[in-house]
Amino acid sequence: MAKQPAKPSSAAKKTARAADDTDFSLHSLQDAFEAKKRYAASDAEMMEFYRQMLLIRRFEEKAGQLYGLGLIGGFCHLYIGQEAVAIGLQSALDNDRDSVITGYRDHGHMLAYGIDPKVIMAELTGREAGISKGKGGSMHMFSTEHKFYGGHGIVGAQVALGGGLALAHQYNEDGGICLAYFGDGAANQGQVYETFNMAALWKLPIVFVVEDNQYAMGTATKRSSAETAFYRRGTAFRIPGMEVNGMDVLEVRAAAEVAFAHVRAGNGPVLMECNTYRYRGHSMSDPAKYRTREEVQEQRDHHDPIPARPRTN
Amino acid sequence: MAIELKMPALSPTMEQGTLAKWLKAEGDRIEPGDIIAEIETDKATMEFEAIDEGVLSKIVIAAGTEDVAVGTVIALIEGEGEEENPSRVSAQAETSGNNAQPTEPPAVAGAHSAKPAPAPATAAKDPAIPEGTNFISTTVREALRDAMAEEMRSDPRVFVMGEEVAEYQGAYKVTQGLLAEFGPKRVIDTPITEYGFAGIGTGAAMGGLRPIVEFMTFNFAMQAIDHIINSAAKTNYMSGGQMRCPIVFRGPNGAASRVGAQHSQNYGPWYASVPGLIVIAPFDAADAKGLMKAAIRCEDPVVFLENELVYGRSFDVPDMDDYVLPIGKARIMREGKDVTIVSYSIGVGMALEAAQTLADEGIDAEVIDLRTLRPLDKQAVLTSLAKTNRLIIAEEGWPTCSIASEVISICMEEGFDHLDAPVLRVCNEDVPLPYAANLEKLALIDAARIAEAARKVCYK
Numbered sequence: 001m002a003k004q005p006a007k008p009s010s011a012a013k014k015t016a017r018a019a020d021d022t023d024f025s026l027h028s029l030q031d032a033f034e035a036k037k038r039y040a041a042s043d044a045e046m047m048e049f050y051r052q053m054l055l056i057r058r059f060e061e062k063a064g065q066l067y068g069l070g071l072i073g074g075f076c077h078l079y080i081g082q083e084a085v086a087i088g089l090q091s092a093l094d095n096d097r098d099s100v101i102t103g104y105r106d107h108g109h110m111l112a113y114g115i116d117p118k119v120i121m122a123e124l125t126g127r128e129a130g131i132s133k134g135k136g137g138s139m140h141m142f143s144t145e146h147k148f149y150g151g152h153g154i155v156g157a158q159v160a161l162g163g164g165l166a167l168a169h170q171y172n173e174d175g176g177i178c179l180a181y182f183g184d185g186a187a188n189q190g191q192v193y194e195t196f197n198m199a200a201l202w203k204l205p206i207v208f209v210v211e212d213n214q215y216a217m218g219t220a221t222k223r224s225s226a227e228t229a230f231y232r233r234g235t236a237f238r239i240p241g242m243e244v245n246g247m248d249v250l251e252v253r254a255a256a257e258v259a260f261a262h263v264r265a266g267n268g269p270v271l272m273e274c275n276t277y278r279y280r281g282h283s284m285s286d287p288a289k290y291r292t293r294e295e296v297q298e299q300r301d302h303h304d305p306i307p308a309r310p311r312t313n
Numbered sequence: 314m315a316i317e318l319k320m321p322a323l324s325p326t327m328e329q330g331t332l333a334k335w336l337k338a339e340g341d342r343i344e345p346g347d348i349i350a351e352i353e354t355d356k357a358t359m360e361f362e363a364i365d366e367g368v369l370s371k372i373v374i375a376a377g378t379e380d381v382a383v384g385t386v387i388a389l390i391e392g393e394g395e396e397e398n399p400s401r402v403s404a405q406a407e408t409s410g411n412n413a414q415p416t417e418p419p420a421v422a423g424a425h426s427a428k429p430a431p432a433p434a435t436a437a438k439d440p441a442i443p444e445g446t447n448f449i450s451t452t453v454r455e456a457l458r459d460a461m462a463e464e465m466r467s468d469p470r471v472f473v474m475g476e477e478v479a480e481y482q483g484a485y486k487v488t489q490g491l492l493a494e495f496g497p498k499r500v501i502d503t504p505i506t507e508y509g510f511a512g513i514g515t516g517a518a519m520g521g522l523r524p525i526v527e528f529m530t531f532n533f534a535m536q537a538i539d540h541i542i543n544s545a546a547k548t549n550y551m552s553g554g555q556m557r558c559p560i561v562f563r564g565p566n567g568a569a570s571r572v573g574a575q576h577s578q579n580y581g582p583w584y585a586s587v588p589g590l591i592v593i594a595p596f597d598a599a600d601a602k603g604l605m606k607a608a609i610r611c612e613d614p615v616v617f618l619e620n621e622l623v624y625g626r627s628f629d630v631p632d633m634d635d636y637v638l639p640i641g642k643a644r645i646m647r648e649g650k651d652v653t654i655v656s657y658s659i660g661v662g663m664a665l666e667a668a669q670t671l672a673d674e675g676i677d678a679e680v681i682d683l684r685t686l687r688p689l690d691k692q693a694v695l696t697s698l699a700k701t702n703r704l705i706i707a708e709e710g711w712p713t714c715s716i717a718s719e720v721i722s723i724c725m726e727e728g729f730d731h732l733d734a735p736v737l738r739v740c741n742e743d744v745p746l747p748y749a750a751n752l753e754k755l756a757l758i759d760a761a762r763i764a765e766a767a768r769k770v771c772y773k
């Protein structure tokens with residue numbers, strides 16, 4: 001029986017890869033990130049991260065409570081469990097230049113900007129004092145003053161719109177970048193890949209962030225996605241990917257520094273996957289029967305981004 | 314026997330073209346696949362390929378001849394050892410040239426080949442044009458391009474994106490010359506990815522730019538309709554007035570010529586039903602220019618519906634530095650007292666033609682071009698109805714849930730006391746548009762059907 005040809009060693013593969021990577025590396029950003037995986041925050045910065053994440057947590061808990069009381073209506077998607085993603089990323093932005101866009105789970109991203117919680121809560125309760133004068137609601141909030149462009153209710157639409165914001169940065173030569181968030185569910189929308197293609201083709205200054213909270217509504221990623229390592233999904237468009245622990249604000253911040261520097265230097269888009277977990281249902285009306293209590297408790301006990309006592313740096 | 318080479322139709326709507334250049338001379342041997350001539354249409358220069366073999370025995374239409382009708386014999390090919398027949402050639406030659414008639418009806422002569430009636434002397438003047446203004450004959454295609462170019466010159470935020478808009482000069486040549494003047498930063502070729510680039514355009518508008526997004530045709534915009542409606546149209550309202558979206562989505566709409574059901578549809582009623590959108594569907598070149606400029610300056614998203622069959626038609630356009638028309642104002646194309654014909658886009662030409670026919674029969678029809686479908690100029694409709702007491706709507710589109718339905722509602726709700734007859738709609742047949750020329754003709758509106766409806770409401 002003929003011996004099977006030996007598989008190429010990983011070293012050989014690496015050499016072959018390097019040869020193909022003269023002007024492009026799918027891995028260079030991840031390598032840079034791995035080299036310094038946690039951001040060295042000062043005590044003041046740590047305190048600020050903690051304050052902001054706790055604000056989101058408490059705001060969302062209150063929103064959930066008000067929904068139960070009938071004071072918030074319609075769809076209401078809470079950010080509890082995912083706080084480290086928005087804070088880690090947005091703390092690294094240049095707020096004078098950069099723009100942010102996200103989907104309907106948007107309360108946390110607004111609070112991360114320091115937008116007054118009162119105008120957000122007033123919007124959730126459908127009041128004229130709300131940031132959208134009560135006409136938008138939970139899913140449709142904007143603050144052009146902060147360059148926060150929503151708050152979009154159609155799954156995946158914000159990715160193409162974010163591509164447009166990035167095009168505007170490039171067109172105006174303002175040095176800004178766009179941060180476009182979407183979920184693991186939106187990651188299966190066709191327009192996401194249409195946008196990847198044009199963003200890479202035109203070298204648009206955009207960071208695509210997949211907030212992988214493991215479930216698209218009630219469907220686990222492994223039941224919906226042939227490739228659940230979402231950071232790999234830019235490969236076909238030559239977009240470098242990064243895989244980040246989205247439950248650790250310092251890791252997210254460290255990854256943000258690498259990605260933003262790459263994009264701001266005119267190298268085109270980056271695709272970052274932040275692995276995270278939402279403790280609540282998809283929306284307030286979701287009983288979350290598709291996962292066990294134990295699974296959620298395990299995340300809370302061992303991976304919570306807001307530990308009772310800060311983990312050692 | 315000689316094989317006749319006829320002027321080819323090189324696009325679904327081509328009716329004539331220029332024989333730019335012969336690449337073979339009389340006496341040359343021709344093989345199938347040889348390029349024998351170059352033919353210029355209003356859209357492009359095309360190569361004319363031989364499908365027969367033999368010897369090019371006679372060039373009937375000389376190089377450089379303009380306006381050669383499709384179907385005209387342009388050359389003869391003789392098989393081996395055949396003699397040309399001089400009498401036959403000269404007979405053909407007499408009918409060639411500038412006023413050549415096709416030897417048989419061209420395949421493209423569908424329901425829309427009729428030219429609009431000349432503008433009647435009684436046409437109401439647009440108030441914006443000062444007395445003494447010169448008018449320049451311009452095609453709708455050129456008028457649209459001129460409008461975009463003028464706005465791009467005056468506002469650096471304005472740019473054009475879409476499939477084939479730059480290097481190809483536009484699939485229908487509407488963006489011709491823009492790349493050369495404004496460069497690739499402002500005239501952007503996109504991949505074939507309507508949903509994606511409509512989203513990118515909309516996002517760019519949210520980010521402060523003023524994109525003009527061309528759809529090769531609005532049929533393809535169905536892939537992108539989510540961004541037009543959910544992202545562009547609703548944002549201003551949903552954001553409590555914080556975020557505007559100044560974008561123009563433009564391209565040809567409605568039936569072209571024999572391109573079948575998936576490429577022949579009028580989206581006017583679809584978009585006109587959406588609050589937050591402005592929907593414009595002009596007929597002639599002056600309106601196309603003045604309204605395109607207004608659309609580009611508009612702070613709200615505009616769906617600008619053009620018509621492929623009208624692109625090549627010429628109309629007088631006022632020679633003014635900055636000809637901008639108001640959005641939401643209808644135009645009285647022809648004044649009359651007996652019956653009102655309301656229409657828009659290509660239907661206006663047919664309505665004017667019908668009005669001419671009716672005039673010969675003693676019925677004095679008023680023709681109103683809505684020009685903007687949303688907001689619709691109710692007052693113009695109702696004022697005309699109050700004058701004529703009879704109204705019909707001519708719409709190149711399906712009857713159900715149409716602009717015609719909307720106009721009928723307006724007449725019922727707000728003009729009932731002025732009606733002397735039921736309001737009738739003249740629309741396409743309620744079927745997907747067929748391909749066969751005879752069936753297509755039967756399915757689309759025409760001047761005869763409009764005239765017939767007008768007679769009916771006049772009880773004549």
